[in-house]
Amino acid sequence: MSRIQNEPRWIDVILSVLAAFFGVQTKRNHERDSMTDSYWRYIVIGLVLLLAFIAVIYLLVKLTLAYL
Amino acid sequence: MEKLLLGVSGLFLFSGRAHADWTVNLTKGVTEISREIYDLHMVIFWICVVIGFIVFGVMLWSVVYHRKSRGAKAHNFHESLVVEIAWTVVPFIILIAMAVPATATLIKMYDNTEADLDIQVTGYQWKWRYQYLAEDIDFFSSLSTPREQINNTQEKSTDYLLEVDNPLVIPVGKKVRFLLTANDVIHSWWVPEFAVKKDAIPGFINEAWVIVDKPGVYRGQCAELCGKDHGFMPIVVEVKSQEDYEQWLAEFKKADALKSQAAEKSWNLADLMATGEQVYSKACLACHQANGEGVPSIFPALKNSAVALGDEALHIDVVLNGVSGTAMQAFKDQLSAVELAAVITYERNAWGNKTGDIVTPAQIAELKK
Ligand SMILES: [Cu+2]
Numbered sequence: 001m002s003r004i005q006n007e008p009r010w011i012d013v014i015l016s017v018l019a020a021f022f023g024v025q026t027k028r029n030h031e032r033d034s035m036t037d038s039y040w041r042y043i044v045i046g047l048v049l050l051l052a053f054i055a056v057i058y059l060l061v062k063l064t065l066a067y068l
Numbered sequence: 069m070e071k072l073l074l075g076v077s078g079l080f081l082f083s084g085r086a087h088a089d090w091t092v093n094l095t096k097g098v099t100e101i102s103r104e105i106y107d108l109h110m111v112i113f114w115i116c117v118v119i120g121f122i123v124f125g126v127m128l129w130s131v132v133y134h135r136k137s138r139g140a141k142a143h144n145f146h147e148s149l150v151v152e153i154a155w156t157v158v159p160f161i162i163l164i165a166m167a168v169p170a171t172a173t174l175i176k177m178y179d180n181t182e183a184d185l186d187i188q189v190t191g192y193q194w195k196w197r198y199q200y201l202a203e204d205i206d207f208f209s210s211l212s213t214p215r216e217q218i219n220n221t222q223e224k225s226t227d228y229l230l231e232v233d234n235p236l237v238i239p240v241g242k243k244v245r246f247l248l249t250a251n252d253v254i255h256s257w258w259v260p261e262f263a264v265k266k267d268a269i270p271g272f273i274n275e276a277w278v279i280v281d282k283p284g285v286y287r288g289q290c291a292e293l294c295g296k297d298h299g300f301m302p303i304v305v306e307v308k309s310q311e312d313y314e315q316w317l318a319e320f321k322k323a324d325a326l327k328s329q330a331a332e333k334s335w336n337l338a339d340l341m342a343t344g345e346q347v348y349s350k351a352c353l354a355c356h357q358a359n360g361e362g363v364p365s366i367f368p369a370l371k372n373s374a375v376a377l378g379d380e381a382l383h384i385d386v387v388l389n390g391v392s393g394t395a396m397q398a399f400k401d402q403l404s405a406v407e408l409a410a411v412i413t414y415e416r417n418a419w420g421n422k423t424g425d426i427v428t429p430a431q432i433a434e435l436k437k
Contacts, residue, residue: 024152068173 010037010045017045021053092372095260098282098307102263104173112166119162134320180275182186183245185238191248191255191268191290193395194297194354197402198236205320208402209234210350211300215358218300230287233305233350239313247268248274253295259288259303267292280307295395331405331429337413340426344414349408355395360419367395371419380416387412388435403412405433 016033019025033042096106134140160241190197195210212233216222225231238244248257250268257276258265268277288303308316349358356362360371370376375383387408390398399408409429416423 002082023156024149026149027147065175068175 007038008033008041010041013041013045014049017042017049018048021049069132071075072221089367096264098280098286099262099278100281101173101177101278102175105263106238108120108170108173111169113266115162115166139182141231161405164261175198180245180277182243183277185244186241186247187236187244188249189236189251189257189268191257191294192397192402193252193295194290194301195402196232196236196257196303197251198234203317204324206384206401207234209236209304211297211302213300215353227287229300230289230302230304232302235285235306236401237306237308237313237316238278238280238311240280240307243277243279243309245275245277248276252395254292255290255294255301256292257288257303258291259286259305260307261286262288265291282310283307285308287332300354325402327406328433331433332432333429335406335409335426335429337417337426338422340410340413341417343406344410344412345418347403347411348414348418351399351403351407353410371421373397373421375414376421377423382426382429384412384435385431388432400436405436407431408432408436 012029012032016025016029019029094106094109096103106183134267151292182259186201188197188199188201190199192208195208197208198263199204199206211229212231213227213229215221217224217228232411246257246264246266248268249272252270254270255268256265257268262278262280264276264278265276282433284307285381286305288305290298290301290303292298294301319341348356355367356370357367360369362369375386386396388398388400399411403411409427409432412427412432413425416425416427
């Protein structure tokens, strides 16, 4: 397989990071991701989605305490 | 194999008879929260049973049905997206479904507001101290099982190691808040029927509360390994009706007043020695031992000790204020003036420590002020 020289698409990165959060990824996407040379988009999206995850948990706790 | 089975079933029969109320399940307890926890536990238990049956059922069925002798051929596929998603999503949904009622109960458990009565509970090596914050009540609660039972020279009673000299007394149907802390090491205040098991940590205050709906006597234990006599610091809570509780309060205060009067009367050596021996076996024996010889390199001997034979003032100071940083506690607040005077006199005259000295309750009462 030939290396993809250009950057991965943002939408693919987001989906891959979400798949990693979930713990299940298709073999096809996994191979596509490992063919790219650039990892910084994965790191950025990883951190952003991590913060989003923390925010969701925080909100859930707030909502639970307010309504339960 | 048959013998083994017989043996095992015999064991069950025996334990069933020996403890009529012996069960393997969680207790339902005597508070609303404890019953909720019990119900949660049962629901989750049955969910686990069903999952267990399904998972092992499918597994066993597959193993048997697709066995080699029937000509089964293995599929040689690697990952399956559908299966992987299914076995991630299904447990997730089950966990969330269990978390909803569990969270509702947890939130109730942690609602420490609006208590009718606040009691500070302090763990000591190896006893509990109860201070009623709104009342002038402060006492220690220690094991009352006789040493003879522990040493197997006497038949063990039904409440063996679960009985104390001064039980905690609380009113029924009232929200009682416990503020838990410890004096030396970490202890844990555990009364199964209240569904309360909370660490008592030096320098921290943990909170727990109960509303008990049935008068009675409830027993518990320290649940955090805290040293030599960890298994000898039980908890006894007497839950009384409001009138009985108020009567207890009044009697407790009267007895307290009598104690300070006792310090004023004059005591002779024999009386002090007799009282001193009782106090010693209750408060000091665990460490310094019955023969006063202590435990080498851990608890010093009092027999022939320079302190017990030497200067009275120094001896009194050690017992009243303890030795900081060691297991030797300050007994000033734990014992009455009479008890302190008696036990110090006892130490100065027991096990061949024949100083003939008398430390008087009046002397100690002066120092306690
Ligand atoms: Cu303890």
